[in-house]
Amino acid sequence: MGFNDKPDIKDLTPEELRAALEAEGEPAYRAEQIFDWVYKRGAAEFSAFTDLPKRLRQALDDRFGLCLPGLAERQVSKDGAEKFLFRLADGRFVETVLIPARMRQTLCLSTQVGCKFGCVFCASGKGGFKRNLRPSEILGQILFLRDRFRIPLTNFVFMGMGEPLDNFDNVAQSTLIMNAPEGLGIAARRITVSTAGVVPGIERLKNLKLQVNLSLSLHAATDELRSRLMPINRKYPLADVLRACEDYVRSSGRMMTIEYTLIRGVNDSVSDARRLGAVARRLNAKVNLIPCSEFPASDCRPSLPAQKALFLDALERMEIRATLRRSRGADIQAACGQLAGIGVKS
Numbered sequence: 119m120g121f122n123d124k125p126d127i128k129d130l131t132p133e134e135l136r137a138a139l140e141a142e143g144e145p146a147y148r149a150e151q152i153f154d155w156v157y158k159r160g161a162a163e164f165s166a167f168t169d170l171p172k173r174l175r176q177a178l179d180d181r182f183g184l185c186l187p188g189l190a191e192r193q194v195s196k197d198g199a200e201k202f203l204f205r206l207a208d209g210r211f212v213e214t215v216l217i218p219a220r221m222r223q224t225l226c227l228s229t230q231v232g233c234k235f236g237c238v239f240c241a242s243g244k245g246g247f248k249r250n251l252r253p254s255e256i257l258g259q260i261l262f263l264r265d266r267f268r269i270p271l272t273n274f275v276f277m278g279m280g281e282p283l284d285n286f287d288n289v290a291q292s293t294l295i296m297n298a299p300e301g302l303g304i305a306a307r308r309i310t311v312s313t314a315g316v317v318p319g320i321e322r323l324k325n326l327k328l329q330v331n332l333s334l335s336l337h338a339a340t341d342e343l344r345s346r347l348m349p350i351n352r353k354y355p356l357a358d359v360l361r362a363c364e365d366y367v368r369s370s371g372r373m374m375t376i377e378y379t380l381i382r383g384v385n386d387s388v389s390d391a392r393r394l395g396a397v398a399r400r401l402n403a404k405v406n407l408i409p410c411s412e413f414p415a416s417d418c419r420p421s422l423p424a425q426k427a428l429f430l431d432a433l434e435r436m437e438i439r440a441t442l443r444r445s446r447g448a449d450i451q452a453a454c455g456q457l458a459g460i461g462v463k464s
């Protein structure tokens with residue numbers, strides 16, 4: 119079977135599966151049984167769905183796939199973060215990062231193979247954009263780790279390879295399935311969608327009323343600097359991005375986070391901190407300060423410790439909630455901005 123021959127059953131929401139079954143004259147409760155096998159029991163093939171008639175199992179097998187991505191490589195950082203390199207059905211690769219902490223196990227999900235946006239501090243865009251992930255490929259990253267490694271995942275962030283809101287339909291579809299009680303039953307407050315500032319995507323996410331957390335990858339608080347670091351800012355300038363974020367916060371009732379990578383001599387002055395503080399105040403957002411990751415083909419260097427302290431101090435004087443993040447997984451190229459989907463063997 120070729121990659122595009124048939125959809126995976128995990129590409130469908132409960133409503134879509136119900137409608138597909140009803141169109142074939144099947145009772146609606148079959149959809150609940152099927153979702154139960156896929157999402158609660160983690161069955162790997164339709165023949166295992168033993169409470170379904172044999173002819174329906176065969177019909178499902180004829181019409182849908184039921185696949186998980188293949189694990190090509192697993193690397194464990196000395197700080198406990200883990201990176202999983204997954205091979206997709208068409209032979210392309212994506213990476214997923216597990217970040218364990220005392221009270222939570224956070225999974226950082228990829229949404230695209232590569233990225234169109236080419237932010238200067240990020241490896242994901244360096245090889246260009248290849249394609250969007252399907253909902254089943256996004257959900258597959260979760261199911262693989264839950265079912266094969268029995269990892270009790272608690273939090274989910276769309277912050278891996280790709281710009282989530284540039285693959286809006288498939289990210290929204292997977293989020294609906296993650297959140298649905300028949301699906302993975304994950305509370306919306308445990309799901310965070312990150313964006314580099316795709317304004318139409320932020321507006322569509324607001325209209326979905328899913329109430330997931332929104333995180334803005336800001337990295338610079340002036341149009342001039344942001345356009346240099348993140349070319350997407352030329353299409354969606356800061357004023358439009360911040361207006362869309364304000365609307366999202368107002369409508370969802372969620373608190374936003376701002377991600378800000380500290381790059382030595384580029385965006386880490388005290389004046390930069392004050393401009394960032396003004397944006398954070400306007401959005402009533404928490405700020406995560408991320409150490410800049412080094413990777414081949416990047417000129418960006420992490421800020422020096424003394425400068426980081428001055429930056430944080432300037433934010434705290436403005437009474438902005440800010441956290442200086444530790445870089446997790448840098449030794450296995452799993453830190454923010456390092457995911458390139460190539461693993462160590464290639």
Ligand code: SF4
Nearest residue numbers: 233236237240243280
């Ligand atoms: S930071 Fe996000 S939008 Fe920018 S290149 Fe990396 S993955 Fe793409």
